[in-house]
Amino acid sequence: MSLKFADNTADAIPLHVIAQDALEDWLADQPAPVTSWVQATGFTAALGSALAIPDADGAVSMALVGYGDAARRARGRFHVAGAVPGLPKGTYRLHGLPADQAEVEALGWLLTGYAFDRYKDQKPPEARLIAPEGVDAARLEVIAAGEALTRDLINTPASDMGPVDLEAACADLAQSHGATIEVIRGEDLLKQNFPMIHTVGRASAQAPRLIDLRWGDAGPKLTLVGKGVCFDTGGLNLKPGASMGLMKKDMGGAATVLGLAHMIMALGLEVQLRVLIPAVENSVSSDAFRPGDILTARNGLTVEINNTDAEGRLVLADALALGAEDAPDLMISMATLTGAARVAVGPDLAPYYADDPALVSALETAAAQVADPVWRLPFYAPYEAMIEPGIADLDNAPKGGFAGSITAALFLRRFAGDTRYMHFDIYGWSPDAKPARPRGGVGMGARALLAALPEVLK
Template identity: 50%
Template sequence: MTTLLPATEAATPIRCVDAAGWPAVLATLPPLAAAFAQASGFEAKPGRIALLPGADGRLETVLFGIEDKGKGKGDDKGKGDAFAVGRLPDALPEGTYRLADYPGDPALAALAWRLSGYRFGRYRERAAPTARLAVPAGVDAAEIDRIADAVAAGRDLVNTPANDLGPAEIEAAARALAGRFGAACTVVEGEALETGFPLIAAVGRASPRAPRLIDITWGDPSAPRVTLVGKGVVFDTGGLDIKPSAAMLLMKKDMAGAAVALAAAEMVMGAGLPVRLRVLVPTVENAVAGDAFRPGDVLKSRHGLTVEIGNTDAEGRLILADALSLADEEAPELVFDFATLTGAARVALGPDLPALFTEDDALAAELAATGLAVNDPVWRMPLWAPYAGLLDSKVADLNNVSGGPFAGAVTAALFLRRFAPAAKAHVHLDLYGWNPSAKPGRPEGGEVQTARLVYALLKARYGAR
């Protein structure tokens, strides 16, 4: 992805117009440009684009239709798509452009432009847009570029198929990230994993690619402790409770939680936020073999709780449980876990809206508001305590599934809550990690949902150095 260019008046202006303001804008255009706009049938509707020539025939102005600022109701009035500008990079010819008359957040517009330029080209060359944006006034170009680069790195991880992205490759990406920022990175595997993190070891033992727990620490040890935990299942067959073939087609993205954690960490470290950051990534392949863990097995967790396996396809919560237990041992101020955990969350909220679970009402409100502000939204779901009984087991402390069709996202969150009792606040984010179709700023494919949200919240809470 190309970076933003320095501000310059020489750039071609993009005039953002809505239906109500179009007559006034039309009146200000030079006669040739005005005649061309009318002859081409331009209408100031959201997403419409017109390229207007100057007297010499060269491109002089771009018209871009936006939502009417008077439309909508209540808090939604005139907001429209905060990433609408992301339509432009692929629609404009090569050149340098600047936003004019833009009524929205210029930082989000610049970010949308950058994010729309992402291409996953590991296996096939894909041309990137050649239209470049001059940084809008008042926008921190370096900050936008840092965020966009972190998102791109996370998207690359999610888009890479499992034959080229196993636990070792996630470890390599984590070590490279840690090395860039002088962070410490340790990895637990082999016998130490079997002893210290038995749930992670059990889930990954059927694969020839060894499971492991990646542990990154960065920042002043005396600063507020913030821990990010990302589910790193590089491929999920479902284990012995094997998925049907159609359900495996996108299972390369089952490690999107790990990509989100690493992307958020890159933003935090790149901005130098005054926190003591820890990133924990349990990474495994949930495969099928003679030594795979089985339905009915009872496993002891790092926390000490015993877990009956009701379904081997509910493996993500198992590896997160051991990682959360490690995080909880130092009682951090904030713990976020990110996971493509349940289909139930997708049924409830669809692919664009991750489910948010936390017992902290103030934090939930802060996350929801921040998500809207940075166009990385979440929706709070209930940690309904009575449903915890659905996880009861007759032979162990708890089962890893409820055994019924109801409240799957809630019971998964309730399961995880058992493993982080000492953290001052625990947030569980159940996300899809994928854009099913292209939208402005969100190309089809892997997506690190909630990474920008968490970074923005931490920046607002703790400030920058």
């Protein structure tokens, strides 16, 4: 797959981006053969449509991409990317694209080059794009590579992406950027006070572990914490088979923070970056943890287990407690944590929690600019009582099912201490193919965060 722009060349094929209400005027300025061809094919500039126009010898002389109308464009993103599969092989130069959309549309084109081909040959579109004028091509290529890393990690099944493999992926990333990595495994988790990571992962054939990657020695401290549950059976509260089918993506939080970490390091942002990933498999065995167990977390809080299928917040809790000990300027957790978040906002929006108004403003402004939509949900304090069972400090799965994403976020906040904190409850999966996003693993919120970081960390 190619996630890079084509080299500039004088013989690139002109590709005209045309809105529906501009088609008639555009045709009025074209030679008669071009006008006749467009009219004969019935091209209307509908959003995502593509048309190649031949010269007298039958070669492609130019091509058109339909840009629809404003109402249609508002219902999606990466509109030019939607037309790329309909273009012949070749190198293209864009004309007529609104300047404020050039970066997003160029990135979307790059992402059409992604294909998950580990187990089967895949053929992404062969149309290549010269970076539009004024676009930072190198930056977009880095972002596309980070997104591809996230997608590859999520798409890889647990047979090849267990805790051992996730650790290896982190080590490869660290090596490529000159970062350091430390890993605490198995019984050493108990010796070094990570009891909940150990408890959740101890039933698996692959030992649980905490991966700690560090990069940069100047600038604000930024800590990213990603849920690395490489497969989730539900534990003794076993999931039904239909609910287990996508559980290879339960490490989507880890995959997303690793993609974001690649972007940060490759772009050389001036931050002291730390990435914490509790990597486990929630399995069933004779030593699996049980409903009714009470665990003591790294920070001393006790947790009653009312459902072993609410394991992600347990492993994140120990990692967040560790992160808070370092007093970072900002700590962000990302996790495929609750079905409640998906019911609330669907698969496209990245729900997040934050109390800092400046952080919220910067993130939402950035999200709109880079077409990486987010949606704020509340750390609603009156629901704190729902996660306090009485027999222990906290309940990992409050009964009743109300406000499931909010109560999970409140649970996690108990372990972030006084740190400036943000939590993402993402889905990490595109259930249907869309422009620049094939069905499968997908990053959510990372590009918005990358764009917001300079503002929130200054």
